[in-house]
Amino acid sequence: MASRQGSKSRKAGLKGADSTASSTTSSSKLYQETSIDGHSSPASSSAQSKHQFFSPDSLPPSAQRSKENVTVTVRFRPLSPREIRQGEEVAWYADGETIVRNEHNPTIAYAYDRVFGPTTTTRNVYDIAAHHVVNGAMEGVNGTIFAYGVTSSGKTHTMHGDQRSPGIIPLAVKDAFSIIQETPNREFLLRISYMEIYNEVFNDLLNPAGQNLRIREDKQGTFVEGIKEEVVLSPAHALSLIAAGEEQRHVGSTNFNLLSSRSHTIFTLTIESSPLGDKSKGEAVHLSQLNLVDLAGSESSKVETSGVRRKEGSYINKSLLTLGTVISKLTDVRASHVPYRDSKLTRILQSSLSGHDRVSLICTVTPASSSSEETHNTLKFAHRAKHIEIQAEQNKIIDEKSLIKKYQHEIRQLKEELEQLKQEIVPVPQLKDIGADDIVLLKQKLEDGQVKLQSRLEEEEEAKAALLSRIQRLTKLILVSTKNPQASRLPHRFNPRRRHSFGEEELAYLPYKRRDMMDDEQLDLYVSVEGNHEIRDNAYREEKKTRKHGLLNWLKPKKRDHSSSASDQSSVVKSNSTPSTPQGGGSHLHTESRLSEGSPLMEQLSEPREDREALEDSSHEMEIPETSNKMSDELDLLREQKKILSEEAALQLSSLKRLSDEATKSPQNEEIKGEIKVLNDDIKAKNDQIATLEKQILDFVMTSHEALDKSDIMQAVAELRDQLNEKSFELEVKAADNRIIQETLNQKTCECEVLQEEVANLKQQLSDALELAQVSLYTFRKLVICKNHAFHRSSSYKPHDA
Numbered sequence: 001m002a003s004r005q006g007s008k009s010r011k012a013g014l015k016g017a018d019s020t021a022s023s024t025t026s027s028s029k030l031y032q033e034t035s036i037d038g039h040s041s042p043a044s045s046s047a048q049s050k051h052q053f054f055s056p057d058s059l060p061p062s063a064q065r066s067k068e069n070v071t072v073t074v075r076f077r078p079l080s081p082r083e084i085r086q087g088e089e090v091a092w093y094a095d096g097e098t099i100v101r102n103e104h105n106p107t108i109a110y111a112y113d114r115v116f117g118p119t120t121t122t123r124n125v126y127d128i129a130a131h132h133v134v135n136g137a138m139e140g141v142n143g144t145i146f147a148y149g150v151t152s153s154g155k156t157h158t159m160h161g162d163q164r165s166p167g168i169i170p171l172a173v174k175d176a177f178s179i180i181q182e183t184p185n186r187e188f189l190l191r192i193s194y195m196e197i198y199n200e201v202f203n204d205l206l207n208p209a210g211q212n213l214r215i216r217e218d219k220q221g222t223f224v225e226g227i228k229e230e231v232v233l234s235p236a237h238a239l240s241l242i243a244a245g246e247e248q249r250h251v252g253s254t255n256f257n258l259l260s261s262r263s264h265t266i267f268t269l270t271i272e273s274s275p276l277g278d279k280s281k282g283e284a285v286h287l288s289q290l291n292l293v294d295l296a297g298s299e300s301s302k303v304e305t306s307g308v309r310r311k312e313g314s315y316i317n318k319s320l321l322t323l324g325t326v327i328s329k330l331t332d333v334r335a336s337h338v339p340y341r342d343s344k345l346t347r348i349l350q351s352s353l354s355g356h357d358r359v360s361l362i363c364t365v366t367p368a369s370s371s372s373e374e375t376h377n378t379l380k381f382a383h384r385a386k387h388i389e390i391q392a393e394q395n396k397i398i399d400e401k402s403l404i405k406k407y408q409h410e411i412r413q414l415k416e417e418l419e420q421l422k423q424e425i426v427p428v429p430q431l432k433d434i435g436a437d438d439i440v441l442l443k444q445k446l447e448d449g450q451v452k453l454q455s456r457l458e459e460e461e462e463a464k465a466a467l468l469s470r471i472q473r474l475t476k477l478i479l480v481s482t483k484n485p486q487a488s489r490l491p492h493r494f495n496p497r498r499r500h501s502f503g504e505e506e507l508a509y510l511p512y513k514r515r516d517m518m519d520d521e522q523l524d525l526y527v528s529v530e531g532n533h534e535i536r537d538n539a540y541r542e543e544k545k546t547r548k549h550g551l552l553n554w555l556k557p558k559k560r561d562h563s564s565s566a567s568d569q570s571s572v573v574k575s576n577s578t579p580s581t582p583q584g585g586g587s588h589l590h591t592e593s594r595l596s597e598g599s600p601l602m603e604q605l606s607e608p609r610e611d612r613e614a615l616e617d618s619s620h621e622m623e624i625p626e627t628s629n630k631m632s633d634e635l636d637l638l639r640e641q642k643k644i645l646s647e648e649a650a651l652q653l654s655s656l657k658r659l660s661d662e663a664t665k666s667p668q669n670e671e672i673k674g675e676i677k678v679l680n681d682d683i684k685a686k687n688d689q690i691a692t693l694e695k696q697i698l699d700f701v702m703t704s705h706e707a708l709d710k711s712d713i714m715q716a717v718a719e720l721r722d723q724l725n726e727k728s729f730e731l732e733v734k735a736a737d738n739r740i741i742q743e744t745l746n747q748k749t750c751e752c753e754v755l756q757e758e759v760a761n762l763k764q765q766l767s768d769a770l771e772l773a774q775v776s777l778y779t780f781r782k783l784v785i786c787k788n789h790a791f792h793r794s795s796s797y798k799p800h801d802a
C-alpha cells in the first residue's frame, strides 16, 4: 500500500496574485495588501463551520469547489527562561489579532489571517487554523496543515503537544472521530500512515523495516511506495500508533533545543466515506487525505555545529530553502518552472502546494531579539505563502477500488450466505402435535437421526459462527455514528469543548510533558557536554520514554478500550476492543492486504459476535453482546431440553396409565407388569434429569444476573472514570493556564526589576543634579556678595546713597 499525496498536480491557474509585494517590508504596503486581499479569514470560515457539520451531499455546489487562499497564521511562543535570563528583549510582538510588528522599527509590520500571542492555547490555534481543514477532509476535500519556523520556535509543541496541551495532530484525530459521530447518515473508514524525511530519505515510522522508501509517481500523483497504512478504530488507537511512530523519529539535542526534530514528519489520515448501509450501493465514495506536517526547524549558519548535526542541519536547510523557492515561484506569475523535484519534501507535497488541497500554514516564532533576523525571514515566508491560490475540490471515486466499498460488498455477500445457511437448518418437530401411537416409531427414528443431526448442526453452527465473525470483523472497520439519522436533521448542539476532551486512555499516548524552555540544570548539561550528542541523546531518549508513560499509567486499565471517555465510546461505534498498545507492533490492524490473522487484535476481532443490526438494538453495545448472547443461547438450550424431557415423560405417563388399566383387567399378565416396570423406571429417570436441568437453569440464571450486575458496575465505573478524566483534564488545562500566567508574571517581574533600576538611576541623577544646583547656588551667592562688596567699596564716597 502506498500513501498517495493527492491527485494530478496542476500549476496553471494557481499562481498567486502579486509577488512583488513579498519582498517589501514597508508597513503600509504590507498592511494594505493583506487586508484588502478579500480572502475570507480562517477565523470567519471556521466560525461558520465550527458548530455545524454539513453532510457532503448537502454542500452547496459553490462550497464544493471554490477559490480560496492558504490560511496563514503566526504563533508566538513565550520567551524561554533562558532567554529571559540572558536579558533578551522582545523584538517582534503581536499587535492585535492580525498584525506582527517590530519593536524597534514600528513601521515594519505584517498582517496575517490571525496572529496568536504567547498565551494562546493550542486548542485556540486549532479552532482557528486547523478545524476547517479537518472538517473539509472529512467531507472529501484534501487538506494539509504545516508547522513552519526556526528551530525551537514551537513547531512540535504546536503539532504534537503533550498531555497538558495536546497538539494539532491529536486534536485533529479526536475531531475526526467526533465528526463521524455527528454524521449519522454516512459510514467511514479511516487509515493512517506516518513517515519522516530524514537526510532526504523517506522512513516509515509505523514500520521500522520500512527505511529508505522510494517516491513514485503515476497519473494520480506522487506516493511513497511500500508505506504502511493502518486502519484505525478509535482516537486512542490512532494516538497509540502515532506514539509508537514517534519513538522511531529522529530527534536530537542542539544548542537551541534539547529535543530538536531532525526530520520532517508527515502524518496522513486517509478518509473514505459513503452513504450509510444499503444507500451506499452504486454511490460515489468520498476519498480524501489530511496531511499534518511537522517540519524540522531551520538553523542559523552562524551556529556552530559539527558532525551528524551539521549534516542533518544542511539537509534540513536545503529542503526548507526549496520549499521557500517553490512558494515564491507559485506566487510569481512570471515563473515558468516550479522546482518541486529539488527536495523530497516538496515532491511529496507537490499536490498540496500546487493548490489541490485546503492548506493551512502555522508559522511559529520566538519574540527574542537574538532570533530577530530568523523571525523576520519566517514572517516574510508566511507573507509570501498567503498569496498562493488554491482550488480544493471534493474527491469522489465511483469504482469498487475503494476499501470501504470492498468491505461493504463483502459484508453484503456474507450476510446473504448467512441467511441461506439459517434457512437450511432443519426445524425441530413439535412433539405435542404427534399422536401416541406414533411415539415408538418416532422415537426410533429420532434416535437414528439424532447423531446425524447433531454433527450436521455442529457443522452448520461452525459455518455460521465463521460467517458472523467475518461480518463482525469487517463491520468493525467501518465507523458509523451511534446517533439516529433522523436526529441528524435537527440542528446540532455541538459542544466544541467536548470535541477536544481527551480520555485518560488517549492522554496516556501523548508525551507526558515536552521539555519546557530549558531550566538551569538542563542548560548546564548542555554547555558541559557540548559536542557529545550521543550521550545526551541516549539519556534524553530514556527520559522521554519514562516520561511518556508516567503519571497516567497507574490509572490506565489493562488492554480494554471500553474505559475510554464517553465521547470516545460514542465516536468509535462498533469497536469494543482496544486495538493496540503503543509498542505492540503486532497488534496493529492493517489494511486489507496486510490484515494479519495471527495478531492479537485480529484474534480479538475474530471472536464471534452478533452483527451490526443486533448490536444497534442493544443498549449495552460496548460490552454485553458476546457474553450475554452466549448465555441466553445456553439457557434456551437447557430450557428446550427440559421441555422435551417433560413432554416425553408426559407421554410415558399416559402409556403407563393405559397399561395400568390393562393390568387391572388381566392381573396375571406378566408381560404387562414388565412393561409397567420399565416405564416406571424410565419416568423416574426422566424426572431425575428434569430436576437436574431445573437446577442447572436456576444456577445459570443466578450466574448471568451476577454477570449482568458486574457489567452494570463496570459501566458505572467507566462512567465515573470518564468524569474523573474530564475533571483531571480540566485541572491540567487550568494548571497549564496557571503556568502561562506564572511565566507572564516572571516576565513582568523582570521588567519591573529593570524599571526599578532605571528609577534608581534617575534618582541618582536627580540627587547629583540637586547637589550641582546647590553648589551653583552657593557659588552664585558668593559672587553676588563679592559684587556687593565691590559696589560698596566703589560707592563709599557717597555713603548716603548706599
Ligand SMILES: Nc1ncnc2c1ncn2[C@@H]1O[C@H](COP(=O)(O)OP(=O)(O)OP(=O)(O)O)[C@@H](O)[C@H]1O
Residues within 6 Å of the ligand: 076, 077, 078, 118, 149, 150, 151, 152, 153, 154, 155, 156, 157, 158, 257, 259, 260, 261, 262, 295, 296, 297, 298, 364, 514, 515, 516, 517, 518
Ligand atoms: N506556545 C508555547 N508555549 C509554551 N511553551 C512553548 C510554546 N512553544 C514552544 N514551547 C516550548 O519551547 C521549546 C521548544 O519547542 P519545540 O520543541 O516545539 O520547538 P521546535 O520548533 O519543534 O524545534 P525543533 O525545530 O528544534 O524541533 C519546548 O520546550 C516547548 O515546550
